[in-house]
Amino acid sequence: MAAAAWPCACGESAPAPKLSPLAFQGPKPLPITPPSAARLNDAIERGVAFLLKKQNKDGSWGSARRTKGLNIYAPVPGAHHAFRSAVTGIVLSTLCEYAEGKKEESKALRKAIERGRKWMLKEMPRLRRATPDALYNVWGHGFGLQGLVRLRKRSASDRKTVKKIDDVIRGQLARLKRYETVAGGWCYYDFSIRTARPGGGSSSFTTATVLVALKEVQDAGFKIEERLIKRAMSAIHLQRKADFSYAYGEHLRYYPMYRINRPGGSLGRSQACNAALRIWHDPKVVDGVMKAWLNRLIARNLWLDIGRKRPIPHESWFAVAGYFFYFGHYYAARCIEMLPEKERAHFQEHLAHILIRLQEKDGSWWDYPLYDYHQPYGTGFAVMSLLRCRKTAPRSSNRPKPKSRPRNSTFA
Numbered sequence: 001m002a003a004a005a006w007p008c009a010c011g012e013s014a015p016a017p018k019l020s021p022l023a024f025q026g027p028k029p030l031p032i033t034p035p036s037a038a039r040l041n042d043a044i045e046r047g048v049a050f051l052l053k054k055q056n057k058d059g060s061w062g063s064a065r066r067t068k069g070l071n072i073y074a075p076v077p078g079a080h081h082a083f084r085s086a087v088t089g090i091v092l093s094t095l096c097e098y099a100e101g102k103k104e105e106s107k108a109l110r111k112a113i114e115r116g117r118k119w120m121l122k123e124m125p126r127l128r129r130a131t132p133d134a135l136y137n138v139w140g141h142g143f144g145l146q147g148l149v150r151l152r153k154r155s156a157s158d159r160k161t162v163k164k165i166d167d168v169i170r171g172q173l174a175r176l177k178r179y180e181t182v183a184g185g186w187c188y189y190d191f192s193i194r195t196a197r198p199g200g201g202s203s204s205f206t207t208a209t210v211l212v213a214l215k216e217v218q219d220a221g222f223k224i225e226e227r228l229i230k231r232a233m234s235a236i237h238l239q240r241k242a243d244f245s246y247a248y249g250e251h252l253r254y255y256p257m258y259r260i261n262r263p264g265g266s267l268g269r270s271q272a273c274n275a276a277l278r279i280w281h282d283p284k285v286v287d288g289v290m291k292a293w294l295n296r297l298i299a300r301n302l303w304l305d306i307g308r309k310r311p312i313p314h315e316s317w318f319a320v321a322g323y324f325f326y327f328g329h330y331y332a333a334r335c336i337e338m339l340p341e342k343e344r345a346h347f348q349e350h351l352a353h354i355l356i357r358l359q360e361k362d363g364s365w366w367d368y369p370l371y372d373y374h375q376p377y378g379t380g381f382a383v384m385s386l387l388r389c390r391k392t393a394p395r396s397s398n399r400p401k402p403k404s405r406p407r408n409s410t411f412a
Contacts, residue, residue: 017283017284019242019284019286019289020242020243022242022243022244023242023243023244023284023288023289023292024288024289024292025243025292026263026292026293026295026296026299027295027296027299027300028295028299029295029298029299029350030299032349032350032353033353034349034352034353035349035352035353035356037390037391039356040352040356040386040389040390041390043355043356043359043386044098044383044386044387046359046363047359047363047364047365047379047382047383047386048094048095048098048109048383049363050362050363050364050375050379051091051094051095051112051376051379051380051383052108052109052112054364054375054376054379055091055112055115055116058115058119059088059115059116059117059118059119060084060087060088060116060119060123061084061087061088061091061116061373061376062083062084062087062088062371062372062373062376062377063080063084063371063372063373064076064080064083064371064372065371065372066369066371066372067371068311068369069311070311070312071371072313072370072371073134074130074134074136074371075130075131075134076130077130078128078129078130078131078134078136078137079130079131079134079136080371081123081126081127081130081137081140082127082130082136082137082138082139082140083136083139083140083370083371083373084123084140084373085120085123085124085127085137085139085140085141085143085144086136086139086140086142086143086144086377087143087373087376087377087380088116088119088120088144088147089120089140089142089143089144089145089146089147089148090143090146090147090376090377090380090381091116091147091376091377091379091380092113092116092117092120092147092150092151093143093146093147093150093380093384094379094380094383094384095109095112095113095116096113096147096150096151096153096154097150097384097387098383098387099113099154100154101387101390113151113154116147117151117155117161117165120144120147120148120151120168121164121165121168124140124144124148124168124171124172125168125171127140127141127144127172127175128175129179132190132194132195133189133190133191133194134188134189135179135186135187135188135189135190135198136188137175137179138176138179138186138187138188138206138210139188139206139209141172141175141176141179141210141213142176142186142206142209142210142212142213143209143213144172145169145172145173145213145214145216145217146212146213146216148165148168148169148172149169149213149216149217149220151165152165152166152169152220153220166222169217169220169222170222173214173217173222173224176210176214176228177225177228178197179198180197180198180228180231180232181197181198181199181200181201181202181235182195182197182198182199183201183202183231183235183250184202184230184231184232184234184235185202185203185206185207185231185232185234185235185236185250186198186202186203186206186207186210186232187200187201187202187203187206187249188203188206200251201249201250201251201253202232202235202236202249202250203248203249203250204235204236204239204240204246204247204248204249204269204272204273205246205248205268205269205272205273205324205327207232207235207236207276208236208269208272208273208275208276208277208331209272209276210232211229211232211233211236211276211277211279211280212272212275212276212279212331212334214228214229215276215279215280229280233277233280233282235250236273236276236277238250238253239253239273240273241256241261243263244270244274244285244289244292244293245261245262245263245265245266245269245270246261246266246269246270246273247261248260248261248265248269259317259318259319260314260318260319260320262318263296263300264300264303264317264318264320265303265318265319265320267296267297267300267301267303267304267320267324267328268304268320268324268325268327268328268329268331269324269328270293270296270297271293271294271297271328271329271331271332271334271335272327272328272331274289274290274293274331274335275331275334275335275338278290278335278338279338287339287340287343290335290338290339291339291343291347293335294332294335294336294347297328297329297332298347298350298351298354301354303317303318303320304320304324304325304328305325306320307320307321307322307324307325307367308322308325308358308367308368309322309366309367309368309369310322310368311368311369313368321368322367322368322369323367323368323370323374324367325367325368325378326365326366326367326377326378326381326382326385327381329351329354329355329381329382329385330381330382330384330385332347332351332385333351333384333385333388333389334388336348336351336388336389337388344391345391348388348389348390348391349389351385351386351388351389352386352389355382355385355386355389356386358382359382363379364378364379365378365379365381365382366378366379
């Protein structure tokens with residue numbers, strides 16, 4: 001690999017490092033017949049229609065109303081407030097992105113976004129840690145920030161509304177600083193120490209989610225502490241292997257060949273971690289690495305798909321949990337839009353081919369039965385992924401410019 005200057009997070013330039021050949025190896029997907037533009041657009045429209053229909057009366061999405069024999073550990077009421085905040089942030093991001101590409105918005109779409117915005121401004125400032133061991137609020141802060149940034153852009157001409165949104169954004173940034181782990185990065189459980197400042201190790205994919213959100217907040221004009229970013233990136237680096245699979249969390253990084261840490265178990269996480277590190281200018285996440293892992297996701301998609309809709313977390317091969325499916329594909333779509341435009345079509349076609357065939361009859365997508373949150377978040381992730389698969393109207397690229405545990409916990 002030729003050495004070239006590449007900006008780091010602090011803006012300094014450094015030679016591009018040499019990477020292991022493992023970073024560029026992996027299976028290649030078989031040829032497909034790409035879905036037509038009409039079929040792609042129809043899937044998006046049906047997904048959006050489902051989200052509009054599924055909105056709660058208070059303007060949010062998701063609830064604790066649907067249960068099963070074994071439910072995710074969720075101490076009330078804080079855990080469900082966190083889940084609802086995260087899911088509402090995801091859906092609002094989806095609707096705002098969808099609306100941005102429309103010449104004319106429907107009344108139902110405008111009303112849904114407005115109701116969602118009111119809920120976010122009222123409820124997000126109340127989002128806190130549920131209990132000493134459950135930090136699901138981190139998901140709410142991360143995905144909530146993404147929704148707030150898009151609402152802010154949408155309301156740019158309304159100074160009063162923008163100020164309200166800005167105040168909530170600053171509050172969420174303060175919460176993320178408060179709930180950063182002692183060693184940097186973020187986690188969603190702290191079963192071992194349960195300190196005010198989380199003492200448990202970070203989770204690679206949780207930290208990646210927050211890093212992506214923080215970059216969007218920075219791009220919107222907010223100042224993000226450099227130390228916060230550096231520590232988070234270091235936390236992910238500690239969990240990265242030479243082939244760019246990532247450990248589930250710091251507590252498993254000393255078991256590199258444990259099933260969930262192997263490539264088949266990292267299919268969903270690697271997309272999120274690669275996307276997060278790339279937008280913060282990690283010199284190792286080059287195009288070749290992202291393409292290798294996009295090809296892995298497509299060619300070995302069955303390893304994620306086998307876990308889809310299974311009711312128990314991590315019961316599938318490679319300990320894959322169902323809720324990694326649409327999460328992983330969404331961040332894969334984010335990786336695709338960071339590639340040079342001429343290299344995106346192959347991956348866009350395959351991603352659309354995977355997602356469209358999985359759409360339910362009611363227009364939704366879902367991968368894990370999580371109370372009543374799974375259909376809104378699954379549909380939101382899928383629609384945002386498909387929006388990035390449109391070739392005729394490419395989105396603005398995020399391509400960086402060179403310069404004791406409950407048995408029903410989620411693999412804690």
